[in-house]
Amino acid sequence: MIPGPTPVPEQVLKALSSHPIGHRSKEFQSLVKTTTEKLQWLHQTKNEVLTITGSGTAAMESGIINTLSKGDKVICGENGKFGQRWVKVAKAYGLDVIEIKAKWGKPLDPNTFKDILENDSNKDIKAVILTHSETSTGVINDLETISQHIRNHKKALSIIDCVTSIGACNVPTDEWGLDIVASGSQKGYMIPPGLSFISVSEKAWEAYEKSDLPKFYLDLKAYKKSLINNSNPYTPAVNLVFALEESLKMMQEEGLHNIFMRHEKHKLAISKAIKKLHLKLFANEEALSPSITAIQTDGFDAEIFRKKIKDKYDILLAGGQDHLKGRIFRVGHLGYINDRDVMAAITAIGLSLIEQQSASGEDLGSALDEANNYLNQ
């Protein structure tokens, strides 16, 4: 129950362990074709979705360095560790970064984006870089509204980290006009880490032609060119593509709506139960991520608490990062998670609280009852 690597279905692990085949073979080309089509379905887009061997960070970096030039002015949203990382990437490449911040645990204010974009009458702002679901805090930012403000600006590109939102909640790439959407395999995709994905709009490809930042392995034009032949510019992680094919097939069988509803009800079940156990949610309740719930531990050490749960119940919860270490723990409910997993996590948390006398058996009963109401919806 961590926000990645997420659990991997047995049939996906089986596909993963097939003998590798040549990445220039017809068989592999056919896999590239079908997985790319399915990725477009998942991303709700007609844009190319490129598969890169690397982490989600590699995909986000490629989105930034393929569309921008040194000195370009960009907005970076920052309300957590990943927002912070994209600021670092942008600065590493000499971009001129306007940071829009919110306290960790709070969502970014769309109106701040609106104001800055509307006041940019010279159209100097080239891109807005943003994390949709902030894994470090369990906050989801209002991408629908912010993307509308970006579209109204007309010039700025949207470069969005959807690492823990794609495959968990609705991200209609084309409808929201998202130019770059980056994600990683070990999240909603239900496969082990090693692949990342990036969808690129027509407008982003136009920006590519003007971009002067140096790149080679992450030069997306090479991936685009190869994709015409259902191929890759460099040797891809072939076995992870076997796994991807299988997991995307499972996702199509479940259907986008059902996947989103499953994540929604798990989110509600956990967050409502947590309150019955007298714990506080770290994130604003109207901005809870569909993938991960961060829980405050006022009065006890979150690290010791989650270690106990790991040792006693073999359930791994995530800790807080940076200044949040020891102050929060995080329950991942992303990807291949079912009702039983959610119930087990709530029960383990509840029993551990009972043991340290900060909750009663009655509290746990009512937490599970409340959770069950949402799971039955």
Place this chain on the structure above:
Amino acid sequence: MIPGPTPVPEQVLKALSSHPIGHRSKEFQSLVKTTTEKLQWLHQTKNEVLTITGSGTAAMESGIINTLSKGDKVICGENGKFGQRWVKVAKAYGLDVIEIKAKWGKPLDPNTFKDILENDSNKDIKAVILTHSETSTGVINDLETISQHIRNHKKALSIIDCVTSIGACNVPTDEWGLDIVASGSQKGYMIPPGLSFISVSEKAWEAYEKSDLPKFYLDLKAYKKSLINNSNPYTPAVNLVFALEESLKMMQEEGLHNIFMRHEKHKLAISKAIKKLHLKLFANEEALSPSITAIQTDGFDAEIFRKKIKDKYDILLAGGQDHLKGRIFRVGHLGYINDRDVMAAITAIGLSLIEQQSASGEDLGSALDEANNYLNQ
């Protein structure tokens, strides 16, 4: 029998298909520790060996961009497709490239390196970028001699593509003073593609501090820092690390000397047999790669020939790349290959030649007999 992805042992595939674990967990840290130690053994080095999720190209690019600055003068050896690629990478980052070329199929002349390096009295040359075993042509360059010339220069770093030489023939990193050695998992390592490896010398880390080329995902300092805690800066391909642990264990059981001897005898068996079948080796006989043998097909189309072998014997041989397409085919004998595989490949090639009346049964017999002499050594 292609030069990568190479065959993967069953126990390695089994390790690959284990359930992924958290990359920040103690269990994974212990894997990072043991695999890193084994990688140092394989690289014959005390230098850090960093593991990057990405292809061999990503590792080579990281070697270049972490040690050099815009405008730096570098030598690139170019006698095949991969040499050509490093020229492209160097130019993409604005380096001033002196190309030392040889005709594809011929090895690079160490004396040309010697002359240019000796004449560089201002010590302007910052690095020599070189491919050890050129996969596209089956040529091995004389790295031992060239690295001596680089060491004599004192200032220039050696940045070496050992993608198809590490784990196939002797590459004593420390003894030859190699500063950067890059390689990829789907080669001698006997695991599927997706990981790449790079060893970095003290001198290269000193150069890092002066390097001004922008980077983030491929910034090696972040990997070095994480390695102190047996960790990774970004989510690594966890399951491929499971596989790596298993394959390195197998390699240690076999022993470096035995691994090199196995590749040497397979190389000799194939190259000697090929001549008995009246085919010409594409590479100079004194510079045959330990991993791959390129064979000329004067008078018939190599692509049709290898398609026949694939269809009839289910043995996949590699084709020629770029202008060599149709003119050569390549037999990979890298990684998890045994005598039977080599015999089967020779037999399939021989029978296909008999079918098209360019060899006789007697030729095939004597080819196999000759091969067997080397296999029995």
